Amino acid sequence: MIKEDKQPSLYEQIKTYILSEIAQQHWKPHDRIPSEHELTRQFSVSRITVKKAMSDLVENGVIYRLQGKGSYVSPVDKSMIADALPAPSPAKRPIALLLPFINNQFNALLLNGVESVLSEAGYPLLFCNTGNSQEKEERVIRNMVDRDVAGMIIYPVEGESYNREILHLTLDSFPLVVMDRYLRGIDTNFVCSDNVKGAQEAVDYLISLGHRNIGFVSTTVTGTSSIEDRLLGYEKSLAEHQIPIDHRYRLVHLDIEVPKTEEIRSFLTRNPGLTAIFAINPGFGLEILKVAEEMNIRVPQDLSLIFFDDFELSEFHYVRPTCVSQEELKLGQEAARLLLSIMMDPKQEKRKLFLPPALIVRDSTAPPPPQKQSR
Structure with a gap:
């Protein structure tokens, strides 16, 4: 201990x-x-x-x-x-943090939250960028074990439903916390946002404005728990308001790393009856804004838009976006605190923490135009 x-x-x-x-x-x-x-x-x-x-x-x-x-x-x-002079305290072994990338405000705040708690506790932090590659992630995990780190916090790569190295760590009772996403079927300690609740509140809000034809835009859903949960929240809201689920209103195969302009343009062209869209991240949300403007679709007069996660300087964007904001800093802090707790008491029960996100209403949402208010 x-x-x-x-x-x-x-x-x-x-x-x-x-x-x-x-x-x-x-x-x-x-x-x-x-x-x-x-x-x-x-x-x-x-x-x-x-x-x-x-x-x-x-x-x-x-x-x-x-x-x-x-x-x-x-x-x-x-x-x-x-x-x-008193003898210096022995140096504490470092703790590893694995992130799939660090090119946005969300991940930077996660890193900041983790580091602030570990630094206060006297633990050095090793940051590892897995490049959103499961192969690299597994290689980094093995390397961190070889370096005898005291524990790990892992933000799994997108599309990952299973990771043998994470399973080995879990079976070996290695101090480990999975962050932001979790792997179904592997009983790990994890901290993430309540994605079901966040998505449901976003779609509930659109419905409260009068929208019925609401689209869902994401990467491939299967394999990433956060995206699966956001789709579930979207569908729960429609079901609870007795709105039929129309699969034509889903665009769920976008690649997070390649341009998606033409696919979004085609999606909007195929579905002229859409009055609102819920997108799973700011990248897709901002791309939808750009394509809509090019197609002379006004946001929010013709099309309302909500997406998950805020972004830097969003308050100064030409259309201030309505979004579901996660408390990224707190998420990182809670993941670090949970890991320290596990290191102090390895035999404690596995803990699964869901942090509530918050809906921030700005200028990208409004009631649907009168000519589109019914199916």
């Missing part, structure tokens, strides 16, 4: 501070050091604590006192100062 380092007492911190200043020759032999009153104020401690630390250093011959004048550095051998 990994134990957290104990924080040195204030008395020890004051002694270490004085010894370090002398060892680094910031204070040289016969230099006057700060008074007890000054040290009391600097460390926000009682006078008794400072007096005890100073008395120990006088007794050890590190400093000497002159009545009525103050305390001074003794002309002692440097080795004596080095011996008096």
Whole structure:
């Protein structure tokens, strides 16, 4: 079991501070050091604590006192100062964070959230970019195990429904947290947004505005839990409002890494009755905005648009987008806290944390035009 380092007492911190200043020759032999009153104020401690630390250093011959004048550095051998300094705490083994890419605000905030918690706990972080490749992801996992990392946080690549290396880590009770997505059939600890709820709230809002012909735009659905859950939320909303699910209104095979302009143009051309679209990410959402403008389809007057995730400077976009915002920073922080908890108590029950996203209503949504309000 990994134990957290104990924080040195204030008395020890004051002694270490004085010894370090002398060892680094910031204070040289016969230099006057700060008074007890000054040290009391600097460390926000009682006078008794400072007096005890100073008395120990006088007794050890590190400093000497002159009545009525103050305390001074003794002309002692440097080795004596080095011996008096506390031994440094052993370095903690690093923790690895695997991300499929880091080219957007979402992943940058995830990284920031993870790093802030691990840094406070004294753990160095190894960031690994898997390039959204399952083969590279498996190779990186093996490499991190060989490097004897203390634990891993893994954001699985898109389309991944199974990973043998993650399964091996789970079976070996290795400290592991899966983030943002989870792998169905592998019982891991994970932290992710409630994608079903977020998508359902987005479509509920469109329906509340009067929309009935609502499209769904995504990459291939099967194999990526977050996309599967967003489709489920979309369908649940339609079903609960007794709106038939029309598969013509789905565009679900887009490649996240290649241009998609013509496919979106064709989709909008085939479905002139669409009044709203729910897209699974900002990349697709912004592409829909661009294509709609080229086709003289006005957003939101002719077509409302909501997508999952906010993006940097969205408030300054020419059409401020309505979106489902995930708390990326908190998601990263919770994943790191969960991993530290597992490292402290490896036998605890597997935990599955779903964080609620929030619908942010801006300018890309409005009631449907009168001529399109019925099927």
